[in-house]
Amino acid sequence: MTRIGSRTTGRPTLAEVARLSGVSPITASRALRGISTVAPELVQKVKDAAAALGYVANPAARALASAQSQSVVVLIPSLSNQLFIETLEAIHDVMRPRGLEVLIGNFHYDVAEEENLIRNYLAYQPCGMLLTGFDRTEASQQMLAASGVPCVHMMELGGPDTATSVGFSQQQAGRAAARHLIERGRRRLGFIAAQLDPRVMQRADGFRQALDDAGLYDPALEMLAPQPSSIGLGGELFSQLLERHPEVDGLFFCNDDLAQGAILQALRQGIEVPGQVAMVGFNDLPASAHLVPRLTSIRTPRAAVGRQAAQALLALLDGKGGQPRTQDLGFELMVRESS
Known part of the structure; x- marks a missing residue:
């Protein structure tokens, strides 16, 4: 009887998925992460193999192997406010084709809660972070600076000279x-x-x-x-x-x-x-x-802020120079009957 799974956990491994689907482990990984460079027929073969084996990806192991995860952290102050939902949808639309997982943290307009989220998420070694505004604790600022993780600030303009921001005044x-x-x-x-x-x-x-x-x-x-x-x-x-x-x-x-x-x-x-x-x-x-x-x-340009902020973060991850530090997307006064 053939034993399936790693020696330590007994779970199916990525290598087994790759063997069953007839591709390399790198191609199998990219297919499961949704990276668009993998041919659709190969993606389907890999997904079928993963389903047959009951394979579930281990992002912690991937992060340990590469010293960085394939995750982007997005910290917002509210999940009940519709404007942030539209922003999150736009972020997902940009990140998904790159095979990046979006991790969402809701800090409920509490900078101390945001500090805890930053501390916890940095332990997962995200490849980038999207932050709301510039108001946070000194400890949060120190952790972000020490981590070296690329960050883009949303909804506001300004901040430190080195900060990348997308929003409006x-x-x-x-x-x-x-x-x-x-x-x-x-x-x-x-x-x-x-x-x-x-x-x-x-x-x-x-x-x-x-x-x-x-x-x-x-x-x-x-x-x-x-x-x-x-x-x-x-x-x-x-x-x-x-x-x-x-x-x-x-x-x-x-x-x-x-x-x-x-x-x-x-x-x-x-x-x-x-x-x-x-x-x-x-x-x-x-x-x-x-x-x-x-x-x-x-x-306010809620979806545009999410889309442009995500694209700015991808540019930082790709090491592209010459990108504007501040993107002012403006706003529009919609004059109607109440005034």
Whole structure:
């Protein structure tokens, strides 16, 4: 009786898959990792052999043998926020043809939790990392620097001179919202925000600066809540602000779900939008174009950020020089009925 598997574990090995499918172990590995240079007929033979043997790849052994895994780590602050889902889908679309596995870490907007994820994932020797923004602990920064793992930062611009980033200016987006409301003749302008992560506060800074330049900034017209952004919270914060300051005639929301909740609450209270209060959201989530009234919002390039960041990381892995350190993908103000 022929014994299948390695001497230590009894599991089928890559060498056995290669022998059964009639290819070299390198070709078998590439076929199972989805690398596009392997002919489709060979890929099918290798997959059939792996299925027949019950073979499951061991990424830890591969990393040990090569001193590097075929994994890319992506760290995001939320899996419930639709904008990050679109970004992740785009990253997968770029990495999959290269046979790279995407490992996702969700740090829930907590830099200490992100630090633990970085520590744990670096132990797997990833070949690259995609990080959200630049705000992280000193320990995280030291670990990333010491590891030598290529990193690309998403959603923000700037950072250290040596950093590679793909995103857009959060401050300029906030400025654009303020300028639009001012151009619409609004003078008592408020800002409603939740979560209060660094990118939200950058938008707030841009909004405040534009109002200050116009002599219209009033800090009393801000509602800043640390809890996660939601439609329900948007309605609550809108009611609270209008109760305290009924003279408010224009509002910028840090995220569309807050603005959506405010529009629904305004309908309940009989407040006309934009007649009494004009509203501008952020991110242009799909439902925003179908509200009554349709929500004016700043459209962000979520999928493009994921795609371009993944391509920038591949360029770093391939050692290609001359790539721009910073890629500003911009944003678009989608003007609709709410303003």
